[in-house]
Amino acid sequence: MIEIKELYKSFGKQQVLKGVSLVINEGEVTAVIGRSGGGKSVLLKHIVGLLKPDSGSIFIKGQDITKLKGIKLDEIRADIGVVFQGGALFDSMTVYDNVAFPLAEKTKLNKKGIYERVIKALSDVGLQGMEYKYPAELSGGMRKRVALARALIAHPKIILFDEPTTGLDPILVRSIHKLIRDTQKQYGFTGLIISHEIPEIFEISDRVAMLHNGKIVEAGTPEEIQKSNNIVVKNFIMGIENGGSDEERTS
Amino acid sequence: MISFIKFIGRYSIELFVFLGKMFIFLVDSIYYIFIPPFKFRNFLRQVRFFGNKSMIVVIFTGAFSGMVLALQGYYALNKFGAEALLGPVVALSLIRELGPVLCALMVTGRAGSAVTAEIGIMRITEQIDALTVMAVNPMKYVVVPNILAGIVAFPLLTAVFDVVGIYGGYLVSVHALGLSEGTYFSQMELYVDMEDIRIGLYKSLSFGLLVTWICTFMGYTSGYGARGVSRATTNAVVLSSVVILLWDYMLGAFLL
Numbered sequence: 195m196i197e198i199k200e201l202y203k204s205f206g207k208q209q210v211l212k213g214v215s216l217v218i219n220e221g222e223v224t225a226v227i228g229r230s231g232g233g234k235s236v237l238l239k240h241i242v243g244l245l246k247p248d249s250g251s252i253f254i255k256g257q258d259i260t261k262l263k264g265i266k267l268d269e270i271r272a273d274i275g276v277v278f279q280g281g282a283l284f285d286s287m288t289v290y291d292n293v294a295f296p297l298a299e300k301t302k303l304n305k306k307g308i309y310e311r312v313i314k315a316l317s318d319v320g321l322q323g324m325e326y327k328y329p330a331e332l333s334g335g336m337r338k339r340v341a342l343a344r345a346l347i348a349h350p351k352i353i354l355f356d357e358p359t360t361g362l363d364p365i366l367v368r369s370i371h372k373l374i375r376d377t378q379k380q381y382g383f384t385g386l387i388i389s390h391e392i393p394e395i396f397e398i399s400d401r402v403a404m405l406h407n408g409k410i411v412e413a414g415t416p417e418e419i420q421k422s423n424n425i426v427v428k429n430f431i432m433g434i435e436n437g438g439s440d441e442e443r444t445s
Numbered sequence: 446m447i448s449f450i451k452f453i454g455r456y457s458i459e460l461f462v463f464l465g466k467m468f469i470f471l472v473d474s475i476y477y478i479f480i481p482p483f484k485f486r487n488f489l490r491q492v493r494f495f496g497n498k499s500m501i502v503v504i505f506t507g508a509f510s511g512m513v514l515a516l517q518g519y520y521a522l523n524k525f526g527a528e529a530l531l532g533p534v535v536a537l538s539l540i541r542e543l544g545p546v547l548c549a550l551m552v553t554g555r556a557g558s559a560v561t562a563e564i565g566i567m568r569i570t571e572q573i574d575a576l577t578v579m580a581v582n583p584m585k586y587v588v589v590p591n592i593l594a595g596i597v598a599f600p601l602l603t604a605v606f607d608v609v610g611i612y613g614g615y616l617v618s619v620h621a622l623g624l625s626e627g628t629y630f631s632q633m634e635l636y637v638d639m640e641d642i643r644i645g646l647y648k649s650l651s652f653g654l655l656v657t658w659i660c661t662f663m664g665y666t667s668g669y670g671a672r673g674v675s676r677a678t679t680n681a682v683v684l685s686s687v688v689i690l691l692w693d694y695m696l697g698a699f700l701l
Binding site for chain 1: 563566567570571572574575577578579580581
């Protein structure tokens with residue numbers, strides 16, 4: 195459903211993406227793993243059109259979104275939900291207004307319809323009774339759940355998660371992962387998770403791709419990745435600093 | 446010598462890029478004013494925000510400006526035996542000049558800085574990106590309501606400033622300096638024309654546009670981290686204040 199072809203992106207003299215190619219299958223959860231600062235979030239921002247690549251293309255529903263602008267790009271975005279790293283909740287709004295926002299802005303649902311959907315979405319993420327709190331009054335884990343509820347509310351076909359569990363304790367990591375897996379089963383969305391939660395991420399992904407030095411060095415099922423002979427992948431999974439040149443590491 | 450020319454060249458290019466970005470930002474904002482859906486609630490909320498944030502400081506500054514004008518005006522006019530003209534001096538100074546300028550400076554410091562900081566924080570916490578990916582245009586949702594609110598709120602606040610200032614001047618003139626109440630107001634009525642009020646209104650309206658344009662632009666393009674937002678806020682207040690004074694002179698020279 196999402197096909198990324200030879201994506202290149204530089205910021206000034208720093209080349210972040212050096213020819214990323216990846217296919218994200220429909221109805222599956224694909225995890226992109228890799229070290230911090232490796233360009234994972236930059237890749238995600240390209241998929242949703244927040245950044246334009248220097249070259250390369252991203253096909254969603256057969257359309258190259260790197261070439262789209264304005265209303266045409268918004269039409270594609272209407273099918274995509276994003277859970278940002280910090281949640282990106284609107285801090286001047288309550289939890290209810292945050293979750294209701296995509297419906298209030300983009301649909302013609304009446305107040306009652308919106309209310310029912312919001313309550314259902316909040317209950318799906320285990321946050322009943324929190325509707326009238328402000329994001330600042332919530333814990334980090336709760337904020338991530340609200341962000342997930344907001345991303346789910348419009349039933350998008352694709353959801354992109356930018357490090358949804360960073361900074362959370364292991365119990366919350368598991369609970370957020372379970373939530374992602376359960377909601378994915380329930381709604382059947384195509385998921386892309388940017389993460390470095392090893393080994394937990396393998397439990398909820400159908401496919402895993404490793405981004406290293408601006409390139410996808412290995413992609414496969416969680417089992418294949420865990421048994422990979424690629425030294426970069428092995429070292430990353432075991433938490434060992436890489437040595438030697440990039441060529442040696444990626445060979 | 447070559448490095449100096451390089452420095453000037455680089456500085457000039459950066460300046461033109463900055464001004465170009467600002468101009469495009471303004472054109473975009475004006476374009477989105479006319480594109481539905483209209484965010485009327487956001488606009489009203491921002492008018493309230495400007496009024497709520499600035500009213501007390503505007504009343505306070507207005508009162509003391511009027512009082513000090515009366516005090517100093519009386520001293521100067523007394524030398525020519527023209528104290529009777531104190532009312533028109535206070536009113537004309539306030540309506541044509543001090544009201545719009547001081548009010549704009551005060552609102553910039555109070556509400557303009559808050560607008561920059563709020564948009565800057567929305568930028569660094571990815572709230573602007575979140576709007577974009579939800580297919581909600583952030584220019585339309587965040588910037589346009591602020592600019593429209595500025596155009597409406599600045600003249601209203603200036604009107605409050607002028608009225609309070611005139612009454613401040615009245616208190617000092619009549620109750621402290623012994624001028625007759627009738628003289629103060631009748632002379633004012635005689636010398637202040639509708640044209641003077643219109644000039645003050647135009648000024649405050651243009652200040653409203655300028656200040657909200659600069660403050661929203663600075664917030665929208667704010668750098669990362671707390672330092673980025675604090676720098677954007679400082680720049681917004683400094684640039685707005687300088688532009689208010691510059692534009693006031695240019696407009697004064699043009700409208701006189």
